[in-house]
Amino acid sequence: MSSIFLVRFLRLILISTLISPVITPSKPSDPEAQRALDQVESLLKDDSANPRLLAARGIALGRLGRGPEGLRSLEQALAISPKFLPALEGAAEIGYRDHVPKAALFLKRVLELDPDNAAAHAMSGSLAFEKSDCAGANAHFSRAEKMIANDSLVMAQWGECLIASNQSASGAERLRTSLALRPNEKVQYDLALALHLAGKDSEAIEAAAKLRVDSDSENLRGSIYASQNRVPEAIAAFRKAAELDPQNEQNYVDLVSVCLDHQSFDVAKDIVNAGIANLPDSAALYTLRGAIAAQTSDVEQSAADFERARRLQPDRSYGDLGLSLLLRQQDQIDSAIAVIRPRLKKSPDDATLNFLLADLLLRKSEDPGKRSEHEARKHLTKAITLEPDLAKAHAALGKLLFQSGEQEPALKELKRALELDGTDRVALNQYVLVLRKLNRNEEARAAARQLQEVLAADRKSEVEKNRFRVVRLPAQ
């Protein structure tokens, strides 16, 4: 799925440059605006500090495509009368249209004076979208829904942002509206993506069928098939994606992921090797090959690949994370910690690294209460501060607290972990045990039932996943 997110964010950036919503377009030859300007200029000769006249001149200039001059006039009006709404609206409109950084400030001031101003919300939404602030964009777009309903580009923006906010089903609705107004290849792609993320894979396949064949669309098709456990189709689509764009490492990563899910290490290795042949400097592919080698107990190859990944991309954590996992697997906890510590020193605010170090320290700890356990607790707390939604960190901290006899704080952490991820088995199992310890037996029983449901669902999913094994085809 990682490719999907990568593509999604790329598209967020790309599409934002194509959109110009709701604002009245400028027309250099607009006779009405020209007449208005002439009149206002005349009146200003006698009343040069009149904010209304200054604002009118600014708006007229803006309509005539003379944005910078218009904005200057509007700012003069606002200097005299800061809460003069028409001046603020005009400034916001010109600022938005001409990509002036102050536009957001003008819009904010408009909305302070007129909170239901749909146009201001629409523009604020687009600006938020451009800044990848999807929470802000969604909030603004939802308050301008009627106004933007017939704007295909803004609806596409909103759809994108809803996907990014894990509201893919709602996103798909907006994208469908956008497409009905104006067909667009990129929006079509996003619709297929949204439907896939919303779990509506049959509809996603239909939407993807309308896309032209390229690496991205094949990759998306592969992901949809993979989630439907249509393994042969998924493999074919990922293979085609890699053929169409052999320089895109993500295509190899996705293809290998399917193979690994089905324990086909030999095929996975072939694919990674093909990828490395095309992309000899890909740290991600070396890391992946290292992980495959670790799975087949080829420790030497694994270590060499992780080391190579580290050298190729020293600013990323791939190689270090891989190497530390390998060392952990090889019963070399101290060495694994030694790999992670300098990485964490460079990036102290990386929640994953904090969590990983805590995990290693807990494995190292022979006895509760020892120093490594205290340090683990510190890193878990930091990981949670940095990423409050990191369910695994809450679960690990809850477990640690329970083991230390701190039952109520443990319960709080475990509850939070389960709010974030109701299927987290560490959290669920520990939650049952803490409740039982606290003699809250009915709640413990309910949690045990929930755990049983999670186990059954995992089992079902595994059965589905294991139906296929990807095999190496004979050389032709």
Next chain:
Amino acid sequence: MIGLAAAGALRAQGVVSRQATPQARGKASGLPFNASFEDIGKAAGLKYPTVYGDVDHKDFIIETVGCGCAFIDYDNDGWMDLLVLSGSRVSGTPSGTSNRFYKNNRDSTFTDVTEKAGLLHAGWASAVTVGDYNNDGFDDLFITQFGQNLLYRNNGDGTFTDVTEAAGLLDKETRWGAGCSFLDYNRDGHLDLFVSNYLQFDFEHAQKPGANSNCTWKGIPVNCGPRGLPFGRHSLYRNNGDGTFTEVTKDAGISKALPGYGMTVVAADFDNDGWPDIYVACDSTPSLLFRNQHDGTFEEVGLLSGAALSDDGMEQAGMGLGIGDVRLTGNLDIFKTHFADDTNVLYLNDGKGAFEDSTIKSGLAVETRYVGWGAGVVDLDNDGNPDLFFVTGNVYPEVEKEIPNYPFKTPRIIFRNLGNAKFEELNGQAGPGIAAAHSSRGCAFGDFDNDGDIDVLIVNLNEPPSLLRNNLKSNNSWLKVKLVGTASNRSAIGARVICSYNGKRQAQEVMAQSSFYSCNDPRLHFGLGTATKADLEIHWPSGLKQTLARVKANQILTIREPAKTKL
């Protein structure tokens, strides 16, 4: 991202393994360990191999699981005789293959009396439970198999009779009987029977190695399963008191449990309410704990009690079970063995049937290299603290050719008890019998030479069994307690003995199965350390409580259940 991809790859294989990282080993205690084990199996006359599948490759899961063994005093002469089960081969059963029964010659040798005893049988045997189901004074045998399970009645004259059909234990379909245990779940004085079934298997539809993701291990094609194969169903049979049994699986609530791949069964009172509960080690699925509700029914409480999963909520490949009081609290703790790349687990019992996974705290997580099978919580050096012993052996002979780190034959393991539920793995300190590598499965603990220490009988696949004689060099005292029920079932299965010595208080219970598919010497063995006397508290299944004060050490004490009025 890459890490996640790799982690995903760990999931798909036929048997679960958590890819647990071994805990760092602490500093060695440096304390001497006075028990030393020597394999005298061959010299003792245990010559028949346990045939189980092909030697260098195993195409089907049925060839891999193996079977158990038992200590049984079938002729009541006070010396433990031996039963060693056997399997078969897909290509055909080799001549001489059979379960084997060895009579104790009382001189550290044994005589094969299988044929004479009427116990010649070749098939895919799994487990054995020993108990006097008809209360006639002689212990009987129940053996599970792929195919039809077998109930052998001890005729009291050195022979056994197959009474499976007469007892109403014939199955209508082919099942793969796994763990089994006699128990008196309704405390009526007659031994009932619980049988776990591993999975549904038939040669006709079985897939070949590498056929799908459940048929690979670390990328190497191996026999398929257990994952991907249909679960077995567990059964409870009530003893009607007239030599016959009635299946009560549904009425007793056993069939309500989450299905799984059931293996070794232990019946014991885990919540100290005086009624036997049932624990089933399950492979790759949550283990089951059936709590006895005192009305002929059980409630499955494995997840609720904390004894079903690892402490991180993952299924483990539960195979063998050691049951004992490792902290000397008077409660029965559970030690369960698992697959390679996972820790075994120690669940500490709070006395109310709630368990805490103490694997890491207790120092057991240092060992993850081997596939663990038969296990025991047994005081090997008579120091008064029960130790942990287990046998190991991989299931995939094909793998070691590709990955030498996973050999097929592996050593036996001892974790000595340092007190306070802390354990230390012994490394080369317990004699050649421990270091020797075999692909072992079941093992049973008992004192075949009546010299006051614990010896071990071990099933080795496609090899003769090992008989590890404990050459204990120590002045520590011991006490063996043999219980004979009167109002209770005659084998006293389910009786609890609490032995107090040197300020310590240890609980043991008479069980009809533990380890892996095996049955131990029914005489409860207590190491007493330096104590010369011990106090005993006996809780009979009938409900009687009996106390004996200042019992002399270093003896095998037989206690017959008294009539109520004599207490």
